[in-house]
Amino acid sequence: MNNILVTNGVTKRFGNYTALNNVSLEIPRNSIYGLLGPNGAGKTTLIRIINQITFPDSGTVFFDGEPLRPNDISNIGYLPEERGLYKSMKVGEQALYLAQLKGLSKIEAKKRLKFWFDRFEIGDWWNKKIQELSKGMAQKIQFIVTVLHEPKLLIFDEPFSGFDPINANIIKDEILKLKDQGTSIIFSTHRMESVEELCEYIALLHQSEKILDGKLSDIKKAYKNNIFKVGLEVEQGEILLKELSDTFEISSSTYTANERQLDFTLQLPNNDTRNVLQYLSSKGNVNQFLETVPSANEIFIRTVKNKGTYE
Amino acid sequence: MAKVRNKSFVIMTFLSPILMVGMIVLIAFLTKVNDNERRVIVVLNESDYFSNDFNSTERTSYINFEDISLEAAKDSVASLGYSGLLYIPDEKDLEKVAGRSFFYTKDAPNTGVLDNLEDTFRDRLRQRRLQELGVSEKEFASMDKSFEINTATFEGEQNLKGINEIKAAIGGGFGYLIMMFIIIYGGFVMRSVIEEKTSRIIEVIISSVKPFQLMLGKIIGTSLAGITQFAIWIVSAGVLMIVAFAIFDIDPSGISPSGGVGSGIGVAPPMPDANQTLNLYAQEIFKIPWLMLITFFIIYFILGYLIYSSIYAAIGAAVDNETDTQQFIFPIILPLMLAIYVGFFSVFNNPHGPIAVGFSLFPLTSPIVMLMRLPGVLVKTVYPFGNWRPLFCC
Numbered sequence: 184m185n186n187i188l189v190t191n192g193v194t195k196r197f198g199n200y201t202a203l204n205n206v207s208l209e210i211p212r213n214s215i216y217g218l219l220g221p222n223g224a225g226k227t228t229l230i231r232i233i234n235q236i237t238f239p240d241s242g243t244v245f246f247d248g249e250p251l252r253p254n255d256i257s258n259i260g261y262l263p264e265e266r267g268l269y270k271s272m273k274v275g276e277q278a279l280y281l282a283q284l285k286g287l288s289k290i291e292a293k294k295r296l297k298f299w300f301d302r303f304e305i306g307d308w309w310n311k312k313i314q315e316l317s318k319g320m321a322q323k324i325q326f327i328v329t330v331l332h333e334p335k336l337l338i339f340d341e342p343f344s345g346f347d348p349i350n351a352n353i354i355k356d357e358i359l360k361l362k363d364q365g366t367s368i369i370f371s372t373h374r375m376e377s378v379e380e381l382c383e384y385i386a387l388l389h390q391s392e393k394i395l396d397g398k399l400s401d402i403k404k405a406y407k408n409n410i411f412k413v414g415l416e417v418e419q420g421e422i423l424l425k426e427l428s429d430t431f432e433i434s435s436s437t438y439t440a441n442e443r444q445l446d447f448t449l450q451l452p453n454n455d456t457r458n459v460l461q462y463l464s465s466k467g468n469v470n471q472f473l474e475t476v477p478s479a480n481e482i483f484i485r486t487v488k489n490k491g492t493y494e
Numbered sequence: 495m496a497k498v499r500n501k502s503f504v505i506m507t508f509l510s511p512i513l514m515v516g517m518i519v520l521i522a523f524l525t526k527v528n529d530n531e532r533r534v535i536v537v538l539n540e541s542d543y544f545s546n547d548f549n550s551t552e553r554t555s556y557i558n559f560e561d562i563s564l565e566a567a568k569d570s571v572a573s574l575g576y577s578g579l580l581y582i583p584d585e586k587d588l589e590k591v592a593g594r595s596f597f598y599t600k601d602a603p604n605t606g607v608l609d610n611l612e613d614t615f616r617d618r619l620r621q622r623r624l625q626e627l628g629v630s631e632k633e634f635a636s637m638d639k640s641f642e643i644n645t646a647t648f649e650g651e652q653n654l655k656g657i658n659e660i661k662a663a664i665g666g667g668f669g670y671l672i673m674m675f676i677i678i679y680g681g682f683v684m685r686s687v688i689e690e691k692t693s694r695i696i697e698v699i700i701s702s703v704k705p706f707q708l709m710l711g712k713i714i715g716t717s718l719a720g721i722t723q724f725a726i727w728i729v730s731a732g733v734l735m736i737v738a739f740a741i742f743d744i745d746p747s748g749i750s751p752s753g754g755v756g757s758g759i760g761v762a763p764p765m766p767d768a769n770q771t772l773n774l775y776a777q778e779i780f781k782i783p784w785l786m787l788i789t790f791f792i793i794y795f796i797l798g799y800l801i802y803s804s805i806y807a808a809i810g811a812a813v814d815n816e817t818d819t820q821q822f823i824f825p826i827i828l829p830l831m832l833a834i835y836v837g838f839f840s841v842f843n844n845p846h847g848p849i850a851v852g853f854s855l856f857p858l859t860s861p862i863v864m865l866m867r868l869p870g871v872l873v874k875t876v877y878p879f880g881n882w883r884p885l886f887c888c
Contacts, residue, residue, distance in 0.1 A: 261701040267694030284702040
């Protein structure tokens with residue numbers, strides 16, 4: 184089994200509103216899977232179904248190759264977007280309590296908490312109350328509590344909200360470390376730059392339906408339009424530019440005469456670059472030839488705008 | 495768990511009995527101080543009929559004014575600050591004297607004093623009327639003897655007047671206890687649900703445990719905390735009460751009904767052979783199957799508390815903050831109050847009446863009403879509904 188989690192035609196309705204419509208996903212083991220989508224796309228509903236907080240009207244969820252069972256909860260760690268802790272409870276007590284809810288023994292929970300508290304250098308928070316901590320500090324506790332029982336699958340819903348950039352980086356590194364240790368991670372967010380940095384796979388939900396999923400690199404490959412950024416050291420750039428634009432689509436070109444530097448963006452009919460490069464290097468010294476890959480953000484916006492164009 | 499360690503919970507646990515006892519002691523103390531006040535009543539007696547009827551007592555002393563007009567007497571009593579002026583005019587006929595007598599006070603007269611005065615007049619009037627009828631006082635006294643019919647069950651057990659009231663008071667006490675507990679700790683459950691919603695920890699918790707488990711855990715946890723608190727209250731209040739009464743030298747029996755739960759229900763009137771009767775009462779109370787009663791108390795307590803705290807939890811889940819809960823709480827408290835009132839006014843009189851049966855069948859009132867019925871019903875060997883009702887009521 185290469186997939187830690189598979190959803191098969193999951194549909195969920197709230198009254199007349201369909202929150203998820205026939206969503207099928209395959210989340211590979213030991214990967215970081217980005218669950219993307221605009222607000223209200225159904226991400227949180229899907230995550231809640233995986234966590235068995237709500238149940239699908241139709242469709243099945245398979246965890247580790249078998250239909251989801253109540254006991255699987257102990258193998259899932261979930262950091263909800265709507266998160267919080269008991270405000271008047273002490274940090275240590277609370278962490279112990281939540282860890283025990285996940286099925287850890289008290290001794291084991293204490294040991295692991297000590298490890299994590301030392302790792303984040305927050306050992307002296309043990310006896311503080313949550314209400315004495317800043318939001319970012321409380322988020323750290325929440326992160327620790329989520330990963331403490333070392334689940335097979337971790338689900339983070341907007342994990343970086345509430346963190347300053349430094350702490351966000353710490354959390355990001357921890358997520359990557361967990362992945363290296365073999366954990367599978369589902370990552371729900373609108374923050375595209377973190378998707379780019381972390382996710383190997385993505386799925387895009389829009390208006391309750393999955394409109395795109397797969398390996399991020401494959402998707403990017405599929406979404407690139409054979410556009411290249413070209414830099415060329417050449418005499419009489421304008422003439423060359425004119426010659427080129429007879430054959431190709433050229434845009435945003437600049438020629439700096441005294442440096443003899445010509446820059447332009449080139450649209451090729453296919454991804455065969457050999458002839459073009461040969462031709463270009465015969466004209467002058469090519470100092471830049473770069474394929475432009477669309478960012479996750481661009482893909483996101485483009486797909487959502489013309490929904491269903493990609494298949 | 496957090497609730498028990500909470501400072502305010504701990505403080506309230508130990509402070510409440512002190513406050514409770516303090517309040518009772520204060521009331522008792524004030525009552526005593528109030529009663530210690532000595533009243534002076536001036537008697538302006540122009541009639542021969544009441545020559546030496548007004549003798550000073552421990553609390554009230556009477557001063558006789560003579561040869562002074564009513565107006566002058568009023569003025570001097572007011573200026574001297576005495577409690578009141580009793581004016582008895584001079585008439586030939588006693589009835590007329592009594593009819594025209596007045597008691598003047600600065601403001602509304604003390605009922606105790608008034609009763610005393612009225613008793614005096616009544617005694618004198620009765621004497622006079624008896625004389626006119628030619629009946630001696632002794633004869634009249636012998637005529638005045640009251641009569642009470644002997645009662646017994648079909649099994650031949652002698653029944654005691656008033657014992658039912660005592661039993662009802664015991665049942666009422668238990669019922670009242672349930673109501674208090676539900677109101678206090680149901681509110682706890684509700685607030686704890688609201689807290690989990692506002693602190694937004696609920697989604698974290700609910701991804702670890704089933705909602706049903708969460709609710710049950712909350713209810714059981716709160717009730718155990720509550721029982722602990724209740725037990726501490728009762729024990730420490732009892733101890734403190736004894737200590738306080740010893741220190742302040744207050745006679746507990748002097749305190750009227752507020753002293754104990756349900757003790758407001760009348761205690762049987764004293765009878766001639768008091769000692770023997772008392773024995774019978776003791777026997778009868780002893781005969782109440784306490785074990786059974788307490789077992790049923792626990793059963794109804796648990797079931798009633800489960801129903802009500804689930805409703806409280808539902809309210810907590812339905813509203814966003816505590817201020818919105820008020821309107822929902824009233825409908826919950828209503829059946830509780832209804833049960834208590836129905837219990838006191840109807841069930842005690844007739845534990846098998848249609849109202850009693852009806853309210854015992856209604857789940858929301860059943861725990862309280864049933865407990866009020868139980869002590870009276872259980873004594874009898876055959877009870878028409880008791881056998882099966884406990885199984886169905888909740």
